[in-house]
Amino acid sequence: MIAATKPRTLAEKLWESHVVHQADDEPDLLYVDLHLTHEATSPQAFDGLRLAGRTVRRADLTLALEDHNVPTDTHRLDDPVSRKQLETLRANCERYGVELYRVGHDRQGIVHVVGPQLGLVQPGMTVVCGDSHTSTHGALGALAFGVGTSDVEHVLATQCLAIDRPRTMAVEFTGRLPAGVGAKDLALALIGEIGTNGGEGHLVEYRGEVVRALSMEARMTLCNMTIEAGARAGMIAPDDTTFAYLAGRPHAPSGERWERAVAHWRGLRTDEGAVFDRAVTVDVSDLTPLVTWGTNPSQVVPLGGTVPDPEEIADPAARQAARRALEYMELSPGTRLRDVPLDVVFLGSCTNGRIEDLRAAAGVLRGRSVASTTRLLVVPGSAQVRRQAEDEGLHEVFLRAGAEWRLPGCSMCLGMNADRLRGGERCASTSNRNYEGRQGARARTHLVSPEVAAASAVAGRLAAPSDLG
Ligand SMILES: CC(C)[C@H](C(=O)O)[C@@H](O)C(=O)O
Numbered sequence: 001m002i003a004a005t006k007p008r009t010l011a012e013k014l015w016e017s018h019v020v021h022q023a024d025d026e027p028d029l030l031y032v033d034l035h036l037t038h039e040a041t042s043p044q045a046f047d048g049l050r051l052a053g054r055t056v057r058r059a060d061l062t063l064a065l066e067d068h069n070v071p072t073d074t075h076r077l078d079d080p081v082s083r084k085q086l087e088t089l090r091a092n093c094e095r096y097g098v099e100l101y102r103v104g105h106d107r108q109g110i111v112h113v114v115g116p117q118l119g120l121v122q123p124g125m126t127v128v129c130g131d132s133h134t135s136t137h138g139a140l141g142a143l144a145f146g147v148g149t150s151d152v153e154h155v156l157a158t159q160c161l162a163i164d165r166p167r168t169m170a171v172e173f174t175g176r177l178p179a180g181v182g183a184k185d186l187a188l189a190l191i192g193e194i195g196t197n198g199g200e201g202h203l204v205e206y207r208g209e210v211v212r213a214l215s216m217e218a219r220m221t222l223c224n225m226t227i228e229a230g231a232r233a234g235m236i237a238p239d240d241t242t243f244a245y246l247a248g249r250p251h252a253p254s255g256e257r258w259e260r261a262v263a264h265w266r267g268l269r270t271d272e273g274a275v276f277d278r279a280v281t282v283d284v285s286d287l288t289p290l291v292t293w294g295t296n297p298s299q300v301v302p303l304g305g306t307v308p309d310p311e312e313i314a315d316p317a318a319r320q321a322a323r324r325a326l327e328y329m330e331l332s333p334g335t336r337l338r339d340v341p342l343d344v345v346f347l348g349s350c351t352n353g354r355i356e357d358l359r360a361a362a363g364v365l366r367g368r369s370v371a372s373t374t375r376l377l378v379v380p381g382s383a384q385v386r387r388q389a390e391d392e393g394l395h396e397v398f399l400r401a402g403a404e405w406r407l408p409g410c411s412m413c414l415g416m417n418a419d420r421l422r423g424g425e426r427c428a429s430t431s432n433r434n435y436e437g438r439q440g441a442r443a444r445t446h447l448v449s450p451e452v453a454a455a456s457a458v459a460g461r462l463a464a465p466s467d468l469g
């Protein structure tokens, strides 16, 4: 009799198929199929390599992008700090033979937008990048880890990652997703429920019909924000949506190799009866568009709601955090979110800077104008997204509405380039972080979906598309 194999989760399968070395009381050593890198977290890693007299083990499995420091209004690198970052990356890539898509290249863009777009990220792979939002790539059924700079050095030198095995966690959204509610709302709803530490030490697999019905790009939005729940990574088992997305992409297999790949990928799913260390369900039937009111993504309420009163929060630590957040955000309890005026709206980032996000926003903005008191920045996540949007005429919708149509990059997602909020400006942003100072000194950030961002730009205050006349 053949011994029955123990049912395994998708994460366990991918982990076990990549273990190079395992020993008691040591992290596992995993083989890395794809290493993505950018200017912000690679300089010290390359320095370390050079000092140790080592070289890049698999330059052919390594790709570098310029995203965090790039200006998005011009290709000119005027800012000396940013220029230094980019010049350092260029010199390192040149020296070690690593391919680099630099500013102006037709494949340049945010690392987490470009990887999937080129078909570089495929089901079953391990993907590593010195960037927390590497979790995005798990949407394709990959095991994708954001790592620190010393890990980047180790991966450059060995193509392996030393990592403790996380526990597994199933997240299932149940019920029917109402119209006007999307992946960004799912992510915020989950974080609102389990908190910014709720996923700590876990590898999340998103499961169930609601997730199955999401487009590939929506799945990326969801996996992208997994990290904001404190989890180690997020993933979704590949299915026909994944295969349709990958087919024909520059680095996807073709012909007979494609058929073989798909046959293999179909087996990359959690077995019936496999046990997760933890399971969370979130009912989405009554979900409405969400907006953050505070300074972390768990401080979130429905757009139709009001700013909560910290004094009504039972947990003392949460109460104190809410008090401080309201002070920073200059908001008082009971204020209707819809009454909150905005200086800036930012549509972009690796969370919501893809073509579907731009289409959704353009759908709201068509025939409308941005409020005179508000500035709308539209920043495509990559040069390819920008081209595609222009082919579809979306840029004309944005420009006609009075928005700024920018060049690709991280932009106002974080204050590492010229796109920054100034003097305590308030912004509705489609990005993933709203910590103090994230978008500039004293900047106030409200995280929202692309549809809410677009409607808010028109209204000049937080608004849903259904609020617009
Ligand atoms: C600069 C980089 C290390 C950082 C990250 O790891 O996420 C950035 O991308 C961010 O979103 O804060």
Ligand code: SF4
Binding pocket: 067, 068, 110, 112, 131, 133, 349, 350, 351, 409, 410, 413, 414, 431, 432
């Ligand atoms: S867009 Fe924002 S979250 Fe994404 S990699 Fe860039 S800085 Fe990080």
